[in-house]
Amino acid sequence: MATSEPTASGADQDPNTANLRPSSTTYDQAWMHGCTRKLGMKICGFLQKNNSLDDKGRLAGQKNLLSCDNSDRDARFRRTESDFSNLYARDLLPAKNGEEPTIQFLMEVVEILTNYVRKTFDRSTKVLDFHHPHQLLEGMEGFNLELSDQPESLEQILVDCRDTLKYGVRTGHPRFFNQLSTGLDIIGLAGEWLTSTANTNMFTYEIAPVFVLMEQLTLKKMREIVGWPNGEGDGLFSPGGAISNMYSVMIARYKFFPEVKAKGMSAAPRLVLFTSEHSHYSIKKAGAALGFGSENVILLSTDERGRVIPADLEAKIIDAKQKGCVPLFVNATGGSTVYGAFDPINEIADICQKYNLWLHVDGAWGGGLLMSRKHRHKLNGIERANSVTWNPHKMMGVPLQCSAILVREKGILAGCNSMCAGYLFQPDKQYDVTYDTGDMAIQCGRHVDIFKFWLMWKAKGTIGFEQHIDKCLDLSQYLYNKIKDREGYQMVFDGVPQHTNVCFWYLPLSLRGMPEGEERREKLHRVAPKIKALMMESGTTMVGYQPQGQKVNFFRMVISNPAATQSDIDFLIDEIERLGHDL
Amino acid sequence: MATSEPTASGADQDPNTANLRPSSTTYDQAWMHGCTRKLGMKICGFLQKNNSLDDKGRLAGQKNLLSCDNSDRDARFRRTESDFSNLYARDLLPAKNGEEPTIQFLMEVVEILTNYVRKTFDRSTKVLDFHHPHQLLEGMEGFNLELSDQPESLEQILVDCRDTLKYGVRTGHPRFFNQLSTGLDIIGLAGEWLTSTANTNMFTYEIAPVFVLMEQLTLKKMREIVGWPNGEGDGLFSPGGAISNMYSVMIARYKFFPEVKAKGMSAAPRLVLFTSEHSHYSIKKAGAALGFGSENVILLSTDERGRVIPADLEAKIIDAKQKGCVPLFVNATGGSTVYGAFDPINEIADICQKYNLWLHVDGAWGGGLLMSRKHRHKLNGIERANSVTWNPHKMMGVPLQCSAILVREKGILAGCNSMCAGYLFQPDKQYDVTYDTGDMAIQCGRHVDIFKFWLMWKAKGTIGFEQHIDKCLDLSQYLYNKIKDREGYQMVFDGVPQHTNVCFWYLPLSLRGMPEGEERREKLHRVAPKIKALMMESGTTMVGYQPQGQKVNFFRMVISNPAATQSDIDFLIDEIERLGHDL
Structure with a gap:
C-alpha cells in the first residue's frame, strides 16, 4: 500500500499528536520518529504543542493554512491537509502570495514520496497491488484517470499522487527482479529531484x-x-x-x-x-x-x-x-x-x-x-x-x-x-x-x-559501484548454486552465469516424471506464465520469463537491485515453489 | 544565488533560533515563516525549543542525527547539517538503520530545492551567474566536477547540489525568455519528483x-x-x-x-x-x-x-x-x-x-x-x-x-x-x-x-492551459505594440506575430543614422551577440538571437513562461537599451 491510509478511529494516532506533554526522553524519541515518518503530522504536532502550551484559540487562525483536526475524517476519502481543498494550481507560484502554499504543497508531496520510499524498502509491503487495465480504467475508489476542462483542488491532486503510487509497481522493492533496471538509489533519486527542479x-x-x-x-x-x-x-x-x-x-x-x-x-x-x-x-x-x-x-x-x-x-x-x-x-x-x-x-x-x-x-x-x-x-x-x-x-x-x-x-x-x-x-x-x-x-x-x-559517482566513488556490482554477481551465483541441483529445477544452460542472469525452468510436481516430448514442452511452456500471474496477483515478488529460440518459457532471474539479499533470493525460490508446486 | 549562504555573524539568524521564547503570536508567525522558508532550521528551532524547555543535555544525544550548532561555521564552507559529514551513500537505504538518515538527507535536499524554487520566482535574484567553461572546470570555490574512486560524504554531496544550482541557469525565472521551454510549473515539478520516485x-x-x-x-x-x-x-x-x-x-x-x-x-x-x-x-x-x-x-x-x-x-x-x-x-x-x-x-x-x-x-x-x-x-x-x-x-x-x-x-x-x-x-x-x-x-x-x-491537466483543467496560452499571446502582443514604433527598434517582419515570437533588431545610437549597406549589416550583425553577452554577464535576463536566411542577427523574444508579466517585458526592453544604447 503506497498511501498513508486514515485510521477509522483515533486510537492509532501519530505519536506527536498523542504525546502533547510527554516526558522529555519519550517526547524526543517520539518526535524523531515522527520526523522521519510523517512530516506533515510532525508539523501538526508541533503546532498543537505550542497551542497547548499557550493558547488554543490562536491555532484557529492557522486553520486555513494547516489543519490537524482528524476528527472529521471520512473513511471513503484519504486524509490530506484540509487547507488544500480550497487551493488550486493557480494559487501556487508565480501567483501573488503563492510562496506559502507552494512550499506547503511541495512538502505534502514530499511526505507522500518519502512514505513511498520507506515502504519500498520494507519487505512487509507488497511489490505491487495488481489490477487489470479495465479495473483501473473504471476508476478505483475514486481514482479517476479522465481529464477534464475544470481544475481539481490541490487536495485532490495529492490524492491522485497517492493513488498513482498505490496502483503502481515498486521497482525498488528488494524483491523486484523483473527488469534489468531495478532498485531505488537514494542519491540518484535526489539527483533526479534536483534535475527536474533545474528543468533545463x-x-x-x-x-x-x-x-x-x-x-x-x-x-x-x-x-x-x-x-x-x-x-x-x-x-x-x-x-x-x-x-x-x-x-x-x-x-x-x-x-x-x-x-x-x-x-x-x-x-x-x-x-x-x-x-x-x-x-x-x-x-x-x-x-x-x-x-x-x-x-x-x-x-x-x-x-x-x-x-x-x-x-x-x-x-x-x-x-x-x-x-x-x-x-x-x-x-x-x-x-x-x-x-x-x-x-x-x-x-x-x-x-x-x-x-x-x-x-x-x-x-x-x-x-x-x-x-x-x-x-x-x-x-x-x-x-x-x-x-x-x-x-x-x-x-x-x-x-x-x-x-x-x-x-x-x-x-x-x-x-x-x-x-x-x-x-x-x-x-x-x-x-x-x-x-x-x-x-x-x-x-x-x-x-x-x-x-x-x-552525483551517484561522487557519493559512492568508483569503488562503490564496484562493490555493488560484485555483490549482485555474488548473489546470482548464490541463486545458481542453490537451484542448479535442486529438485524441480532445470537450468536453461550449464555453468556459472557470466552476468547476474540465471535462467531456469521450474517443474511442478506433475511434470517431474513426464518423459521429454511435445506434451511436456507444451505444459512446461505454460508454467512460467501461470506462476508469474499468481505472483503478480499475490504481489509478493516479480521475475521475468520468456521463450528463447526453441526453448519454451523459462524464468530469467536478474539481479541489479542493491536492496536484494540472500534472504530475498530464498524468498523468490520459496514463492515459485509455493505457487507452482501443484500446477 | 542558488545556495543558502552562511552569515558571518549570528545577527541574521533564522527566526526560529532567534525566538526561543517568543510571545505566542510572534512565535507562531515566526514559525510559519520558518516552516516555509527554511525547513532544516525549523527542525533545529524545534529541537532547541524543547531543549530550552527541558534539558539542554538531552540534545547532545541527537547531535549525530541533527545538529544546530552554527558556531563553528567556516566561511569557506557552506553550512550543512553537521551530521552528514560522517555519513555516506552506503549509510542510506537499503542499509540497515538507513531509514532515518535517508529521510533526513532527502529533506535536506528538498530544503535546497524549495529554496531554489522560491528564488526562481524572486525578481531580485539573477537569472544566472555566468562563468566560462574553463572557470567551472578549474573548480569554483571548491566545486570540483571531477569524479574519484573514493566516496564523498553526504555533507559534500549536499554542497555539490547547492553548487550545481548556483552555477546553473534559472529557466523558470520570470525574466528567462531564452528558449521555447521556460517556466517552472509547481504541479509539473511535483509530478516529476513523483515520476523519479516511481522510477519505472x-x-x-x-x-x-x-x-x-x-x-x-x-x-x-x-x-x-x-x-x-x-x-x-x-x-x-x-x-x-x-x-x-x-x-x-x-x-x-x-x-x-x-x-x-x-x-x-x-x-x-x-x-x-x-x-x-x-x-x-x-x-x-x-x-x-x-x-x-x-x-x-x-x-x-x-x-x-x-x-x-x-x-x-x-x-x-x-x-x-x-x-x-x-x-x-x-x-x-x-x-x-x-x-x-x-x-x-x-x-x-x-x-x-x-x-x-x-x-x-x-x-x-x-x-x-x-x-x-x-x-x-x-x-x-x-x-x-x-x-x-x-x-x-x-x-x-x-x-x-x-x-x-x-x-x-x-x-x-x-x-x-x-x-x-x-x-x-x-x-x-x-x-x-x-x-x-x-x-x-x-x-x-x-x-x-x-x-x-x-497531473498538470488534472490540476489546471483544459481551461487552465487555455488561460496560460492566451496570457502569453497577450504579453507578446504587448511587447510588439511597445516596440514596433519605438526608436531604436526595427521589426524583422511586419504585423502582429502569430505566436509569441517577436523578432526585432535593436539599433544602438551609433547605427541609427547609418545608411543601409554592408557596413551597417556587419555592425548590426554584431549587436545582438554583444548585448546577449553583456546580459548573461550581468545575469539579469536572457533572450535568444540568431540570423535567418539573409537577415543578420536579430533578437527572438518568445514567451511561454507563466511567471512573466508586463513588468518583465518592460524590464527586458530597458535592459536591452541599457546594455546596447552606446554600443
Missing part, C-alpha cells in the same frame, strides 16, 4: 553550463574505463540503449559512406550489419529505421551459452560479400538480455580488423562490469571497439533514463548529425562554443540525464 | 500500469483536440520534438513503402520530403538519419512572415516528379521556431490530397494553441494531417521532456516499429497485452513523461 536542456552550454561539463567529464571517465587512450573520443547520453545502439549504426555508416548523409542510402551499396541471435532487438530496429532493412541485419549463431561463434561471423561476412553485399558493422553484446552472455570481443575484433568493419559493443546491460576489477575481464577487447553502449541505468542502479553512447573517434558524432541550426548554435557567442554539443545529437532538446549519475 | 519504464503495462493508462487517455484527449473523430488513432510520448518528427517520417515511409522495413531503402524509389525553409532542422536530421539523405529534404519558400507558399510546394512536387523522384511527405509547421509562423495547413492539405502525400504537422511549438479557443484557428486544417508533433514541454509549460507524436491511423506505429521481443512482450501474460505498447517505439526502455503532464 542539454543542447547548449548557455542554459546548462554545469550539466554540460559534468557530461563531458563523466563520458571521458567512462571512455578511460573502456580503455581508450586518455579517454579521448566522443559520446553523449541518449534516451536509452536502443537509441544509443541506433547512434552506433548511424556513425558506422557515416564513417564508411559519409555521402549517405546528403544523398541517402541509394549512394551506398547494399550494406549489411551483423549481430547475435541473442542480441537486443534494438539493432534490428535500428536497421529497419535507418533504411538498411531488417533483412540486412544478419543474425549470428551462438554457442549453448548464448555467445557469438566467431567462425559463424566470418562465414557470414564471406557469404554476404559473395552475394554482393557490403559488410559494414558488427555488434558484439557485452551482457545479453536473456542469458547475460558476453560475446568474445577480442575474437570478433580480429575479424572486424581483417575485414575493416565497424565494431560496436552493446554493453547496455553488461557495461557496468567494467567497474569491477573482478569481472571486467568478461569485456576484454572492448578497448578495440569503435563504439560502446553502456547504460548506467541498468547494472549500476542509476534511475531511468541514463544511457551513454561512447565513440572512439572524436568528431564523428558531430560530422554525422550536425545541421548547424542558427537559432541554437550561434558561432558568435561570448563563450567557447565547442561546449555546445547539441548538434551531435539526433535530438534537439535533450533531457539532463547526467546529474543523477554524476 | 513505459514499455509494459506490467511495470507501469497507471502510467500506461494515463498515456493512452491523454493521447486520446490530444487527438480529440486535434480533431480526429473520437480521438481515434495512435501515438506515444517520445524524448522530444526531433524524435517525434523522426517518427512521422518513418511511418509515412512505412505507409507507402512498407517493404522498406525489411528490405531497406533500396526497395523504394528515390523518395523526397518537403518542409519549409523556416521549419525545424529536425526534419532534415530525420531525412539524413533514416536514409533519405538531407538533399532529398526539399526546402519550401516562405512569405515574408515565414509561412510556406503553397504554390511553391506544388511546383516543387511537380519538379521532383519530373526528376524521377517520388514525393512522400510534407511537413507543415504549426509555429515555427524563429518567427512563430503557422503554415497554411488547409492549403497544404489540399495539395497533399491531390498528390497522395503524407501530411505531418510539426506543432512542437505551436500545438499548444489548440487549447485556446481564441488562437486555435491558426492551426485550422490540422485535423486533415496524418500525424502531428505536439510538445507540451514548450508552450504548455510542462517540465522537460514531454513531446507527443500523434498519428491518425491506428496500428501504424506498431506496424512500422515492432520487432516482437519475446522477453518483454510475452503474448501469454495474464492481462490484456494490447496495453503493452512498448513495441510501437523505436526505443526499448522509455522514460515516464506522461505523469507530470497528466
Whole structure:
C-alpha cells in the first residue's frame, strides 16, 4: 500500500499528536520518529504543542493554512491537509502570495514520496497491488484517470499522487527482479529531484553550463574505463540503449559512406550489419529505421551459452560479400538480455580488423562490469571497439533514463548529425562554443540525464559501484548454486552465469516424471506464465520469463537491485515453489 | 544565488533560533515563516525549543542525527547539517538503520530545492551567474566536477547540489525568455519528483500500469483536440520534438513503402520530403538519419512572415516528379521556431490530397494553441494531417521532456516499429497485452513523461492551459505594440506575430543614422551577440538571437513562461537599451 491510509478511529494516532506533554526522553524519541515518518503530522504536532502550551484559540487562525483536526475524517476519502481543498494550481507560484502554499504543497508531496520510499524498502509491503487495465480504467475508489476542462483542488491532486503510487509497481522493492533496471538509489533519486527542479536542456552550454561539463567529464571517465587512450573520443547520453545502439549504426555508416548523409542510402551499396541471435532487438530496429532493412541485419549463431561463434561471423561476412553485399558493422553484446552472455570481443575484433568493419559493443546491460576489477575481464577487447553502449541505468542502479553512447573517434558524432541550426548554435557567442554539443545529437532538446549519475559517482566513488556490482554477481551465483541441483529445477544452460542472469525452468510436481516430448514442452511452456500471474496477483515478488529460440518459457532471474539479499533470493525460490508446486 | 549562504555573524539568524521564547503570536508567525522558508532550521528551532524547555543535555544525544550548532561555521564552507559529514551513500537505504538518515538527507535536499524554487520566482535574484567553461572546470570555490574512486560524504554531496544550482541557469525565472521551454510549473515539478520516485519504464503495462493508462487517455484527449473523430488513432510520448518528427517520417515511409522495413531503402524509389525553409532542422536530421539523405529534404519558400507558399510546394512536387523522384511527405509547421509562423495547413492539405502525400504537422511549438479557443484557428486544417508533433514541454509549460507524436491511423506505429521481443512482450501474460505498447517505439526502455503532464491537466483543467496560452499571446502582443514604433527598434517582419515570437533588431545610437549597406549589416550583425553577452554577464535576463536566411542577427523574444508579466517585458526592453544604447 503506497498511501498513508486514515485510521477509522483515533486510537492509532501519530505519536506527536498523542504525546502533547510527554516526558522529555519519550517526547524526543517520539518526535524523531515522527520526523522521519510523517512530516506533515510532525508539523501538526508541533503546532498543537505550542497551542497547548499557550493558547488554543490562536491555532484557529492557522486553520486555513494547516489543519490537524482528524476528527472529521471520512473513511471513503484519504486524509490530506484540509487547507488544500480550497487551493488550486493557480494559487501556487508565480501567483501573488503563492510562496506559502507552494512550499506547503511541495512538502505534502514530499511526505507522500518519502512514505513511498520507506515502504519500498520494507519487505512487509507488497511489490505491487495488481489490477487489470479495465479495473483501473473504471476508476478505483475514486481514482479517476479522465481529464477534464475544470481544475481539481490541490487536495485532490495529492490524492491522485497517492493513488498513482498505490496502483503502481515498486521497482525498488528488494524483491523486484523483473527488469534489468531495478532498485531505488537514494542519491540518484535526489539527483533526479534536483534535475527536474533545474528543468533545463542539454543542447547548449548557455542554459546548462554545469550539466554540460559534468557530461563531458563523466563520458571521458567512462571512455578511460573502456580503455581508450586518455579517454579521448566522443559520446553523449541518449534516451536509452536502443537509441544509443541506433547512434552506433548511424556513425558506422557515416564513417564508411559519409555521402549517405546528403544523398541517402541509394549512394551506398547494399550494406549489411551483423549481430547475435541473442542480441537486443534494438539493432534490428535500428536497421529497419535507418533504411538498411531488417533483412540486412544478419543474425549470428551462438554457442549453448548464448555467445557469438566467431567462425559463424566470418562465414557470414564471406557469404554476404559473395552475394554482393557490403559488410559494414558488427555488434558484439557485452551482457545479453536473456542469458547475460558476453560475446568474445577480442575474437570478433580480429575479424572486424581483417575485414575493416565497424565494431560496436552493446554493453547496455553488461557495461557496468567494467567497474569491477573482478569481472571486467568478461569485456576484454572492448578497448578495440569503435563504439560502446553502456547504460548506467541498468547494472549500476542509476534511475531511468541514463544511457551513454561512447565513440572512439572524436568528431564523428558531430560530422554525422550536425545541421548547424542558427537559432541554437550561434558561432558568435561570448563563450567557447565547442561546449555546445547539441548538434551531435539526433535530438534537439535533450533531457539532463547526467546529474543523477554524476552525483551517484561522487557519493559512492568508483569503488562503490564496484562493490555493488560484485555483490549482485555474488548473489546470482548464490541463486545458481542453490537451484542448479535442486529438485524441480532445470537450468536453461550449464555453468556459472557470466552476468547476474540465471535462467531456469521450474517443474511442478506433475511434470517431474513426464518423459521429454511435445506434451511436456507444451505444459512446461505454460508454467512460467501461470506462476508469474499468481505472483503478480499475490504481489509478493516479480521475475521475468520468456521463450528463447526453441526453448519454451523459462524464468530469467536478474539481479541489479542493491536492496536484494540472500534472504530475498530464498524468498523468490520459496514463492515459485509455493505457487507452482501443484500446477 | 542558488545556495543558502552562511552569515558571518549570528545577527541574521533564522527566526526560529532567534525566538526561543517568543510571545505566542510572534512565535507562531515566526514559525510559519520558518516552516516555509527554511525547513532544516525549523527542525533545529524545534529541537532547541524543547531543549530550552527541558534539558539542554538531552540534545547532545541527537547531535549525530541533527545538529544546530552554527558556531563553528567556516566561511569557506557552506553550512550543512553537521551530521552528514560522517555519513555516506552506503549509510542510506537499503542499509540497515538507513531509514532515518535517508529521510533526513532527502529533506535536506528538498530544503535546497524549495529554496531554489522560491528564488526562481524572486525578481531580485539573477537569472544566472555566468562563468566560462574553463572557470567551472578549474573548480569554483571548491566545486570540483571531477569524479574519484573514493566516496564523498553526504555533507559534500549536499554542497555539490547547492553548487550545481548556483552555477546553473534559472529557466523558470520570470525574466528567462531564452528558449521555447521556460517556466517552472509547481504541479509539473511535483509530478516529476513523483515520476523519479516511481522510477519505472513505459514499455509494459506490467511495470507501469497507471502510467500506461494515463498515456493512452491523454493521447486520446490530444487527438480529440486535434480533431480526429473520437480521438481515434495512435501515438506515444517520445524524448522530444526531433524524435517525434523522426517518427512521422518513418511511418509515412512505412505507409507507402512498407517493404522498406525489411528490405531497406533500396526497395523504394528515390523518395523526397518537403518542409519549409523556416521549419525545424529536425526534419532534415530525420531525412539524413533514416536514409533519405538531407538533399532529398526539399526546402519550401516562405512569405515574408515565414509561412510556406503553397504554390511553391506544388511546383516543387511537380519538379521532383519530373526528376524521377517520388514525393512522400510534407511537413507543415504549426509555429515555427524563429518567427512563430503557422503554415497554411488547409492549403497544404489540399495539395497533399491531390498528390497522395503524407501530411505531418510539426506543432512542437505551436500545438499548444489548440487549447485556446481564441488562437486555435491558426492551426485550422490540422485535423486533415496524418500525424502531428505536439510538445507540451514548450508552450504548455510542462517540465522537460514531454513531446507527443500523434498519428491518425491506428496500428501504424506498431506496424512500422515492432520487432516482437519475446522477453518483454510475452503474448501469454495474464492481462490484456494490447496495453503493452512498448513495441510501437523505436526505443526499448522509455522514460515516464506522461505523469507530470497528466497531473498538470488534472490540476489546471483544459481551461487552465487555455488561460496560460492566451496570457502569453497577450504579453507578446504587448511587447510588439511597445516596440514596433519605438526608436531604436526595427521589426524583422511586419504585423502582429502569430505566436509569441517577436523578432526585432535593436539599433544602438551609433547605427541609427547609418545608411543601409554592408557596413551597417556587419555592425548590426554584431549587436545582438554583444548585448546577449553583456546580459548573461550581468545575469539579469536572457533572450535568444540568431540570423535567418539573409537577415543578420536579430533578437527572438518568445514567451511561454507563466511567471512573466508586463513588468518583465518592460524590464527586458530597458535592459536591452541599457546594455546596447552606446554600443
